[in-house]
Amino acid sequence: MTKQYSDNIPNPSLQEALDSERYVGVTVLGSGSKGNATVIHCGRDAILIDAGFSARELLNRLQSVGLGELRFHAILVTHEHDDHVKGLRVCATKLDTPVYTTTKCANILRSRDSRLKQFVTFVAGGSFDIGRFTVSPFSIPHDAEDPVAFAVYCQGVKVALATDVGFASSAVEYALQDCGTMVVESNHDLNMLAASSRPWNIKQRIMGRQGHLSNDSSAQLLEHTITENTQHVILAHLSSECNTPEIAVRSGQEALAHLSRPDIHLALASQGTPINTAWLKSR
Numbered sequence: 001m002t003k004q005y006s007d008n009i010p011n012p013s014l015q016e017a018l019d020s021e022r023y024v025g026v027t028v029l030g031s032g033s034k035g036n037a038t039v040i041h042c043g044r045d046a047i048l049i050d051a052g053f054s055a056r057e058l059l060n061r062l063q064s065v066g067l068g069e070l071r072f073h074a075i076l077v078t079h080e081h082d083d084h085v086k087g088l089r090v091c092a093t094k095l096d097t098p099v100y101t102t103t104k105c106a107n108i109l110r111s112r113d114s115r116l117k118q119f120v121t122f123v124a125g126g127s128f129d130i131g132r133f134t135v136s137p138f139s140i141p142h143d144a145e146d147p148v149a150f151a152v153y154c155q156g157v158k159v160a161l162a163t164d165v166g167f168a169s170s171a172v173e174y175a176l177q178d179c180g181t182m183v184v185e186s187n188h189d190l191n192m193l194a195a196s197s198r199p200w201n202i203k204q205r206i207m208g209r210q211g212h213l214s215n216d217s218s219a220q221l222l223e224h225t226i227t228e229n230t231q232h233v234i235l236a237h238l239s240s241e242c243n244t245p246e247i248a249v250r251s252g253q254e255a256l257a258h259l260s261r262p263d264i265h266l267a268l269a270s271q272g273t274p275i276n277t278a279w280l281k282s283r
Contacts, residue, residue: 009231009265010281014066017279018044021132024154025277026181029053029061031163031236032271036084038161038183039067042154042282045131046070048095049150049161052083055090065274073131074120077101078140079147079164080108089116100130102137104146124148138175141166143210151175156283158229159183163237166210168221176225180280183269184221186235186252187212188242196242212237215248219255226259232278236269 010023017023021043029037035052039062046067051058062068072095078084088109092099098118101109106119122128124146127136132155137148142164149162149172160176163185176182193203193214205211213221222233233256235248245268252266267275 009263010279012279014277017277018066018069021155022282024157024159024180024280024282026159026161026183026232026234027065027067027274027277028183028234028236028269029058029065029274030271031183031269032238032240033083034271035086036163036237037061039070040133040152040154040159041067041070042132044069044071045133046072047130047133047135047152048072048075048091048097050078050084051075051088051091052086054087055094058087058091059094061274065277072097073133075099076135076137076150077105077109078149078161079142079144080105081144081164084164085109089113092116092118100135102146102148105144108145136175138171140164140172141169141210143205143208149175151179154282157280159280161236165213166208168213168217168224173221173224176221178227178229179225180229181232181234181278182225182230183234183236184218185213185237186215186218186243186248187237188214188239189244189247190214190216192244192247193239193242198241206239206242212239215243215251218248219251222252222255223259226256226261226264230261230264231280232265232267234267234269234275234278238268238271240271 134153151160159181161183
């Protein structure tokens with residue numbers, strides 16, 4: 001396999017990155033059951049994955065990390081659950097951009113809000129271009145209508161986001177291969193979930209094949225998908241009740257240690273605030 005990336009993780013200044021086309025950034029604005037949104041950007045061009053915050057909150061978060069002047073070309077929707085689409089219509093209006101999603105998801109969103117009109121629909125398993133980005137949606141197992149995750153290619157590098165994944169299917173593992181940056185779910189600790197006060201049917205849903213990835217399952221997914229090209233791993237969609245940052249990070253660190261990859265930068269997405277951008281240098 002040909003190595004694509006530098007041995008040194010790039011750390012450009014924000015201004016340097018925005019003024020050039022040499023860097024591809026992934027900025028998780030927030031992740032969890034109360035709202036999800038992630039920006040993939042190169043220069044000043046960007047796409048948004050999910051809009052689970054109000055437009056005001058999302059714009060405030062963009063401003064807080066210096067990304068308020070990005071040019072958004074699309075909002076990509078993974079599925080119709082409220083924590084991923086809560087601010088969708090207003091965000092699409094404020095950012096003046098179309099919404100890309102599957103036909104089934106678009107139909108559900110239209111039925112909830114007839115004012116949502118600018119849909120571009122796609123089929124999982126294909127790919128399409130949005131400006132300088134090539135997007136490859138892939139199916140994920142989750143209790144939604146035709147849910148997807150995304151691999152995105154830009155300037156010779158690959159990034160991917162896969163959360164709300166019931167189990168790591170072969171399609172998920174294949175789609176995450178050779179990413180420079182991957183955002184993956186690490187939702188719950190099995191012991192904490194079992195001991196929680198949640199009803200048994202909810203516990204079954206979370207642990208089921210259409211629920212969410214546990215820390216252990218997330219670690220196994222990393223071990224099956226990390227390659228020599230991987231520079232960043234961001235653990236996302238942590239449960240506030242059935243997980244802790246310390247447990248999730250330790251599980252991820254153990255997976256990286258097992259792969260002898262201490263060079264990979266491991267980060268943890270937050271519900272309350274954006275995290276630092278993960279940068280990749282273009283080829």
